[in-house]
Amino acid sequence: MSKILIRGAKVLGGEPQDxxxxxETIAAVGSGLSDEGAQVVEADGKVLLPGLVDLHTHxxxxxxxxxxxxxxxTRAAASGGYTSVFAMANTFPVADTAGVVEQVYRLGQEHGxxxxxxxxxxxxxxxxxxxxxxxxxxxxxxGVTVFSDDGKCVDDAVIMRRALEYVKAFGGVVAxxxxxxxxxxxxxxxxxxVSAELGLGGWPAVAEESIIARDxxxxxxxxxxxxxxxxxxxxxxxxxxxxxxxxxxxxxxxxPHHLLLTDELVRTYDPVYKVNxxxxxxxxxxxxxxxLADGTIDIVATDxxxxxxxxxxxxxAAAAMGMVGLETALSVVQQTMVDSGLLDxxxxxxxxxxxxxxxxxxxxxxxxxxxxxxxxxxxxxxAYRGAVDPAxxxxxxxxxPYEGRELPGRVTYTWLRGRATLVDGKxx
Amino acid sequence: xxRHLISAADLTRDDAxxxxxxxEEMARVADRPIKKLPTLRGRTVVxxxxxxxxxxxxxxxxxxxxxxxxxxxxxxKGSSVSKGESLKDTAQxxxxxxxxxxxxxxxxxxAPYRLATSGWIDAAVINAGDxxxxxxxxxxxxxxxxxxxxxxxDAGLGQDLAGKRITLVGDVLHSRVARSNVDLxxxxxxxxxxxxxxxxxxxxxxxxxCEVAYDLDGTLxxxxxxxxxxxxxxxxxxAFFPTEREYSRRYxxxxxxxxxxxxxxxxxxPGPMVRGMEITAEVADxxxxxxxxxxxxGVSIRMAVLYLLLGGNEPAITHTRPSNERSxxxxxxx
Numbered sequence: 001m002s003k004i005l006i007r008g009a010k011v012l013g014g015e016p017q018d019x020x021x022x023x024e025t026i027a028a029v030g031s032g033l034s035d036e037g038a039q040v041v042e043a044d045g046k047v048l049l050p051g052l053v054d055l056h057t058h059x060x061x062x063x064x065x066x067x068x069x070x071x072x073x074t075r076a077a078a079s080g081g082y083t084s085v086f087a088m089a090n091t092f093p094v095a096d097t098a099g100v101v102e103q104v105y106r107l108g109q110e111h112g113x114x115x116x117x118x119x120x121x122x123x124x125x126x127x128x129x130x131x132x133x134x135x136x137x138x139x140x141x142x143g144v145t146v147f148s149d150d151g152k153c154v155d156d157a158v159i160m161r162r163a164l165e166y167v168k169a170f171g172g173v174v175a176x177x178x179x180x181x182x183x184x185x186x187x188x189x190x191x192x193x194v195s196a197e198l199g200l201g202g203w204p205a206v207a208e209e210s211i212i213a214r215d216x217x218x219x220x221x222x223x224x225x226x227x228x229x230x231x232x233x234x235x236x237x238x239x240x241x242x243x244x245x246x247x248x249x250x251x252x253x254x255x256p257h258h259l260l261l262t263d264e265l266v267r268t269y270d271p272v273y274k275v276n277x278x279x280x281x282x283x284x285x286x287x288x289x290x291x292l293a294d295g296t297i298d299i300v301a302t303d304x305x306x307x308x309x310x311x312x313x314x315x316x317a318a319a320a321m322g323m324v325g326l327e328t329a330l331s332v333v334q335q336t337m338v339d340s341g342l343l344d345x346x347x348x349x350x351x352x353x354x355x356x357x358x359x360x361x362x363x364x365x366x367x368x369x370x371x372x373x374x375x376x377x378x379x380x381x382x383a384y385r386g387a388v389d390p391a392x393x394x395x396x397x398x399x400x401p402y403e404g405r406e407l408p409g410r411v412t413y414t415w416l417r418g419r420a421t422l423v424d425g426k427x428x
Numbered sequence: 429x430x431r432h433l434i435s436a437a438d439l440t441r442d443d444a445x446x447x448x449x450x451x452e453e454m455a456r457v458a459d460r461p462i463k464k465l466p467t468l469r470g471r472t473v474v475x476x477x478x479x480x481x482x483x484x485x486x487x488x489x490x491x492x493x494x495x496x497x498x499x500x501x502x503x504x505k506g507s508s509v510s511k512g513e514s515l516k517d518t519a520q521x522x523x524x525x526x527x528x529x530x531x532x533x534x535x536x537x538x539a540p541y542r543l544a545t546s547g548w549i550d551a552a553v554i555n556a557g558d559x560x561x562x563x564x565x566x567x568x569x570x571x572x573x574x575x576x577x578x579x580x581x582d583a584g585l586g587q588d589l590a591g592k593r594i595t596l597v598g599d600v601l602h603s604r605v606a607r608s609n610v611d612l613x614x615x616x617x618x619x620x621x622x623x624x625x626x627x628x629x630x631x632x633x634x635x636x637x638c639e640v641a642y643d644l645d646g647t648l649x650x651x652x653x654x655x656x657x658x659x660x661x662x663x664x665x666x667a668f669f670p671t672e673r674e675y676s677r678r679y680x681x682x683x684x685x686x687x688x689x690x691x692x693x694x695x696x697x698p699g700p701m702v703r704g705m706e707i708t709a710e711v712a713d714x715x716x717x718x719x720x721x722x723x724x725x726g727v728s729i730r731m732a733v734l735y736l737l738l739g740g741n742e743p744a745i746t747h748t749r750p751s752n753e754r755s756x757x758x759x760x761x762x
Contacts, residue, residue, distance in 0.1 A: 188537075196632030199537040199561030199607060204631070268545075269538030313546075315515055317536035317559070 013345025051083025063092025
């Protein structure tokens with residue numbers, strides 16, 4: 001593998017530096033580096049970040065290859081600056097056995113655009129009744145460490161307790177989709193002023209908050225760590241903040257769309273805004289941004305949820321929930337957190353690479369940009385401005401809520417262990 | 429007025445008064461030996477009903493036929509929809525047959541809005557009730573009934589419902605009738621109070637332009653009209669209220685309660701009535717109850733809406749209405 005010299009990049013947003021990649025690793029970081037054999041990438045004005053890590057991606061394979069495959073999903077990931085994605089377990093069949101997680105893992109390795117770390121289901125068939133073979137999935141070639149029934153809540157308190165306890169044996173973590181099922185029967189959108197007007201079934205904040213409150217207490221009781229998926233309400237922030245102040249080992253994620261969009265958009269009845277958990281209010285959005293800034297929320301995770309066109313080109317109630325996010329995540333974070341002054345780029349690296357890699361134990365990812373480290377890197381042009389055009393997406397699906405919206409920033413290069421997966425904004 | 433009628437909230441005061449006045453003219457047609465106008469001759473209206481609603485469908489059909497429109501009735505049951513065809517494909521199929529207007533009843537809130545705004549079809553869309561969202565022609569016929577009874581048939585022309593105190597009682601949470609009525613009655617200047625057990629009041633109601641009360645008896649003496657909303661028995665299985673009897677005792681309108689209303693006040697019901705639940709037979713059959721009147725007013729209102737949406741877009745069309753009629757304001761679409 002050849003050498004690459006990235007010249008004049010603001011490493012983690014700091015002073016311009018040169019970064020020399022040799023093979024799969026970073027050989028040197030400094031000023032005035034030169035190497036005659038190296039291919040030079042001029043990075044004046046660009047920001048160099050560690051390769052992004054997404055702890056919450058739906059790749060849909062096996063089973064829903066009409067919406068996404070491991071190939072198209074990892075190409076989308078590379079386009080968005082990701083070098084590692086955690087693939088959720090709600091496939092068909094469900095990723096609740098060593099066989100399924102190994103298949104997904106191998107597909108990621110074969111395609112080579114982005115490392116795919118499968119997430120194992122907590123319970124058999126995501127049904128919430130019987131623990132899946134968590135140990136077998138961990139010991140498989142996929143080496144699963146994150147377990148989640150995402151899409152469904154592990155609502156049975158005893159099953160949740162056991163899962164939290166059981167995965168401690170191998171350093172695993174349970175990622176909870178916090179949604180009290182009885183409180184959200186028929187739920188179509190955030191319950192509040194807009195749902196009252198639109199006559200759409202309400203998804204109350206308390207349905208998320210009550211599960212988070214229960215789970216942080218369970219985690220405390222059994223001395224386990226717990227991760228909260230796609231936290232979406234101001235109340236959830238308060239509970240996680242309280243839990244952390246108590247020393248409970250909880251981590252939490254927020255999606256880009258919950259940092260930017262509100263339930264006012266549902267007034268269009270356009271299902272492109274239908275997502276679970278639902279878009280909340282302005283007050284929630286501001287609380288989530290503040291919590292991401294102060295570290296109460298640890299990471300940004302996309303909840304990239306591809307759906308075929310026909311599942312969104314219909315009436316609201318009939319539409320699928322979810323949005324694609326891999327290819328717009330960094331831009332939304334730049335707009336909501338960086339350009340607004342809440343986070344600098346080093347903090348973005350923490351929340352989109354270092355911390356998610358730590359939580360998911362993603363070996364070789366989320367490492368510092370320094371000599372001797374794996375060359376998993378993302379180069380961003382923060383000065384770019386452009387309208388989102390889903391026709392240019394690498395994802396097989398186009399269900400983005402940002403179509404036509406102007407967002408800042410653009411990923412120009414992504415390197416996975418020294419190999420460029422994205423070159424000047426185009427997939428390699 | 430817009431090209432479509434999706435929500436009562438989209439109507440301005442002048443739009444609404446124009447519709448009510450036009451409906452009075454249409455009502456006169458019903459008094460003729462031949463109850464028919466040639467206004468929509470050669471135009472095709474489809475009644476696209478994804479939910480069973482015989483009375484609303486028949487009311488629209490009667491209105492369409494009295495305006496001489498060609499009528500196609502499409503019910504989802506037994507059609508391609510039950511075989512998995514999407515709303516979009518169904519609508520496009522119908523439009524390809526040359527439909528000028530789609531009257532749609534759908535169980536999903538927002539379905540008519542999607543039909544009107546997604547670029548699927550060009551036809552005018554009239555919402556005949558969508559989920560728990562809106563039922564604008566119901567609100568219009570209710571307002572029409574109130575204006576006739578509380579202001580007067582002739583005296584009401586050009587008038588709104590300023591200062592009238594209207595009370596709606598029942599399952600507000602699941603009611604598109606309640607939402608439409610609150611919007612329209614507010615636009616027409618009425619003071620609206622909703623009465624329901626707290627379980628049947630939506631979270632987020634604080635933004636609605638109305639009062640909310642849990643006590644019916646305190647509200648009755650201050651009401652010019654009391655409208656009862658249908659309460660489905662199955663709601664008690666979801667713990668919205670304990671039993672039918674308890675609901676009836678606390679929120680049902682019986683003779684004793686009716687006696688507490690001002691003498692001129694009317695009792696309204698959009699139907700179908702559940703006698704013994706929200707209304708006793710004594711009240712339902714009394715002179716003060718306008719339920720049957722509402723049905724005939726529904727035809728006049730729907731004629732007016734169809735005329736204004738379809739006829740008004742083509743000023744060259746020949747019809748029998750007097751030349752001093754008002755034309756549709758060409759407001760831009762929201």
